[in-house]
Amino acid sequence: MKKILVTSLVAALYSSVAVAENPIKMDDQSQLSNIQAVNESTQYHQPPLEKDLPDNAYGEMVRKGHAIFVDTKNQVPEYVGNGMNCVNCHMDQGRLANAAPLWGAYPMYPAYRSKNNKVNTYAERIQGCFQFSMDGTPPPADSEAMTALITYSYWLATNAPTGVSLPGRAYPSVKQPEGGYSxxxxxxxxxxxxxxxxxxxxxxxxxxxxxxxxxxxxxxxxxxxxxxxxxxxxxxxxxxxxxxxxxxxxxxxxxxxxxxxxxxxxxxxxxxxxxxxxxxxxxxxxxxxxxxxxxxxxxxxxxxxxxx
Structure with a gap:
């Protein structure tokens, strides 16, 4: 049973990470509303759905950003040096609370980061992901790829307050056990x-x-x-x-x-x-x-x- 379940999951995952020449469908999460309501003690930001996107250049750019986000290696190979995609660390297309969702990150920039000891724009934050997590080359701030990723993030953060650290923004902190690690x-x-x-x-x-x-x-x-x-x-x-x-x-x-x-x-x-x-x-x-x-x-x- 476990093997069948995971094999099915692999197939489902691969179907959503298509090769570059095929259009990548953005999953509509409306069917998960009953699951999201289980934890009523925490009200997470709810990003919009694809069906709400306008049929214009803005909607096209959001979809392009989504495609890059879930299929980074194929969509922008010139910037990726390993086998990773953005969605590997920011799960469920960057939507999932407690998995560093994009809707929690976008409203918090510009921000100071001790990692490079400077105030970073959101574009610079994304560039850091490409340099380190992707072991690749940061896309220029004025590139189409960067514009698409920022637009996708902005869309997911629709109606989110600016400069407010929202519940579910980061990975929940797990204190180091008293005995350390092994x-x-x-x-x-x-x-x-x-x-x-x-x-x-x-x-x-x-x-x-x-x-x-x-x-x-x-x-x-x-x-x-x-x-x-x-x-x-x-x-x-x-x-x-x-x-x-x-x-x-x-x-x-x-x-x-x-x-x-x-x-x-x-x-x-x-x-x-x-x-x-x-x-x-x-x-x-x-x-x-x-x-x-x-x-x-x-x-x-x-x-x-x-x-x-």
């Missing part, structure tokens, strides 16, 4: 809960050339500069959203352990590498960047060397 325990959590979709080797699963389940480490995953390389950030995401369709089924300890296991593997180098030195890069960018293993020795190897 990479060894995380390996078992991964085998029991994650390997079926992401593979025993963490390299994800493909249909043809497209990933339907993203790689969690290795050359096609996010690089050492991405926020998800932080164990605490990964634990927050995993706790709320993983395994797929079973968010909040892992304990806090399991979320931290499996996040540590995931991030104890090598991945593409931090593009901010200082003088070719992992040690210098650690001191400048990672020493005070949450809980992470960059530059640390794990299983006899110093992490952060990068993979090609």
């Amino acid at each position: 990479i060894e325990r995380g390996a078992q959590v991964y085998a029991d809960n994650c390997a079926f979709c992401h593979g025993a080797d963490g390299m994800g699963q493909k249909v043809a050339e497209n990933y339907v389940f993203p790689p969690l480490w290795g050359k096609d995953s996010f690089n050492w500069g991405a926020g998800m390389h932080r164990i605490n950030t990964a634990a927050d995401f995993i706790k709320a959203n993983m395994p797929l369709g079973k968010g909040n089924s892992l304990t806090d300890q399991e979320a931290w352990d499996v996040a540590a296991f995931m991030n104890s593997h090598e991945r593409p180098q931090d593009p901010r590498l200082v003088d070719g030195s992992v040690e210098k890069t650690y001191e400048k960018y990672h020493a005070n960047d949450g809980v992470n293993l960059y530059g640390q020795e794990v299983n006899g190897k110093i992490l952060g060397q990068g993979v090609q």
Whole structure:
């Protein structure tokens, strides 16, 4: 039964991530209204539906932004250096509360970010995702791809207040367990809960050339500069959203352990590498960047060397 269910899920996911030359249908979420109403204690922002889009240039740009968001590698290959799509970290087409939805991000910019010690526009925030999570090249601020992604975000944030941190905006914080984390325990959590979709080797699963389940480490995953390389950030995401369709089924300890296991593997180098030195890069960018293993020795190897 489990195999049949996940096989069906793979097919459903792949059907929504079509190759670039085919139109990508935006899912209408109205049929999920009864599910959204289950948690009545939290009123999340409800983004509009595709049926409400105007039939004009604005509607076309929103649809283009959606297509790029869910099928990034195929739609804008010139900006993507790995096998990731935006939707891998911002789930349900960027709509899902507690999975960094776009409707929670757009109204909060411009904003100061300690990561680059400057006030960032929303375009610069998106550029950072391409540089780190996509291990690629940031689209120019005036490019059509950037305009489309910003327009899609703006549309999802319809009627959301500006400068207000909305419920569900981020991944809910999961405090580090008193006993810390265990990479060894995380390996078992991964085998029991994650390997079926992401593979025993963490390299994800493909249909043809497209990933339907993203790689969690290795050359096609996010690089050492991405926020998800932080164990605490990964634990927050995993706790709320993983395994797929079973968010909040892992304990806090399991979320931290499996996040540590995931991030104890090598991945593409931090593009901010200082003088070719992992040690210098650690001191400048990672020493005070949450809980992470960059530059640390794990299983006899110093992490952060990068993979090609």
